Amino acid sequence: MGSICDESVIENVDAPPTYAPSLPVPNVQELVKKEPLQIPDRYVRDQDDRPQMNDDMSCLSSEIPIIDLSLLSKGDKEELSKLDLACKEWGFFQVVNHGMAKELLQNMKDATVEFFELPLEEKNKYAMPPDDIQGYGHAYVVSEEQTLDWSDALILVVYPSQYRKLKFWPSTPTGYKDIIEAYSKEVKDIGVELLRSFSTIMGMDKDALLGLHEELVQALSVNYYPECSRPDQVLGISPHSDTSTITILMQEHDTHGLQIKHINGGWMLVKPVPGALVVNVGDVIEILSNGKYKSIEHRAVTNESKARISYASFLVPRDDVEIGPLEHLIDSQTPQKLYKKVVYGEYLRSSMKRPLEGKAHMQMAKVET
Ligand SMILES: O=C(O)CCC(=O)C(=O)O
Numbered sequence: 507m508g509s510i511c512d513e514s515v516i517e518n519v520d521a522p523p524t525y526a527p528s529l530p531v532p533n534v535q536e537l538v539k540k541e542p543l544q545i546p547d548r549y550v551r552d553q554d555d556r557p558q559m560n561d562d563m564s565c566l567s568s569e570i571p572i573i574d575l576s577l578l579s580k581g582d583k584e585e586l587s588k589l590d591l592a593c594k595e596w597g598f599f600q601v602v603n604h605g606m607a608k609e610l611l612q613n614m615k616d617a618t619v620e621f622f623e624l625p626l627e628e629k630n631k632y633a634m635p636p637d638d639i640q641g642y643g644h645a646y647v648v649s650e651e652q653t654l655d656w657s658d659a660l661i662l663v664v665y666p667s668q669y670r671k672l673k674f675w676p677s678t679p680t681g682y683k684d685i686i687e688a689y690s691k692e693v694k695d696i697g698v699e700l701l702r703s704f705s706t707i708m709g710m711d712k713d714a715l716l717g718l719h720e721e722l723v724q725a726l727s728v729n730y731y732p733e734c735s736r737p738d739q740v741l742g743i744s745p746h747s748d749t750s751t752i753t754i755l756m757q758e759h760d761t762h763g764l765q766i767k768h769i770n771g772g773w774m775l776v777k778p779v780p781g782a783l784v785v786n787v788g789d790v791i792e793i794l795s796n797g798k799y800k801s802i803e804h805r806a807v808t809n810e811s812k813a814r815i816s817y818a819s820f821l822v823p824r825d826d827v828e829i830g831p832l833e834h835l836i837d838s839q840t841p842q843k844l845y846k847k848v849v850y851g852e853y854l855r856s857s858m859k860r861p862l863e864g865k866a867h868m869q870m871a872k873v874e875t
């Protein structure tokens with residue numbers, strides 16, 4: 507994106523922002539329909555990057571902390587210290603008692619399945635434009651050489667509402683837009699509650715983190731991972747950490763796919779807990795906390811006989827917000843600043859100009875040593 511465009515986006519904060527271009531690539535769902543047994547070379551991973559399908563680490567997955575939001579909201583000390591530990595040791599946790607009605611979670615899943623089952627021409631009415639990653643298509647494709655992910659996505663900015671580009675919001679199935687709105691509103695409320703607890707464990711007033719965001723920006727990525735005849739050769743989504751403050755993810759209760767890189771180096775499956783939402787610490791929290799809390803690398807693997815859908819809501823600061831380590835968190839444990847101040851919108855766009863590649867995009871915020 508040209509610099510004139512970047513500046514206008516950052517100055518005029520109430521206009522819907524544009525993010526980054528992504529190159530057009532084949533639709534994976536169609537590819538599978540046409541030739542289910544064929545894996546085009548562009549999707550085949552190098553040997554070292556391939557998923558181990560019988561990963562021993564997967565048995566550790568139940569250890570991912572489970573946090574009770576109803577206790578956090580009451581300021582329960584024990585639950586807050588569980589959250590602190592979860593963010594230090596895992597960067598991931600599952601939230602229960604979050605208050606979102608089971609029916610709404612189910613409606614979101616049912617309507618989404620209907621959307622992805624529509625013919626391609628119908629879904630392409632909401633196709634991503636060449637200059638941005640909102641709509642139906644693929645994000646983070648920046649070169650013809652890069653290995654592609656085995657997935658399609660529908661990406662929408664939902665909050666603040668004046669950022670919405672409604673032409674990308676599907677009119678079919680009927681009511682889908684309202685369901686997306688209702689689901690996202692609940693996710694936002696859960697996110698606000700979580701950010702209050704994050705403020706507390708980071709030693710601040712409960713509304714400090716929210717204030718720092720100026721405006722809470724929320725985007726939804728509905729990821730569709732078609733079944734794959736060679737799940738051992740491809741990845742549904744490449745390893746990456748999220749550029750968000752936090753990400754709130756709903757996954758299906760009966761289809762696995764999400765794996766996180768445990769701090770001891772192995773890939774570990776996040777086994778779905780029915781009704782729970784998966785939350786992960788994003789780069790913004792890692793930077794603000796000067797690395798005390800980590801945005802952990804994760805990826806998704808595919809399944810041989812079943813498609814999987816996941817729903818990621820990214821909560822991020824407004825584009826013009828400066829983020830850097832909070833002064834009071836520079837302490838005896840981390841006396842050196844690990845990150846410099848960056849303007850969030852610039853950080854986000856610079857990361858979107860690269861393929862997803864672990865934590866490489868965080869380099870621009872690192873203090874050179
Ligand atoms: O599908 C998943 O479980 C992970 C999705 C994800 O990491 C993302 O959308 O950033």
Ligand SMILES: [Fe+2]
Binds near residue numbers: 746747748753804818
């Ligand atoms: Fe992610």
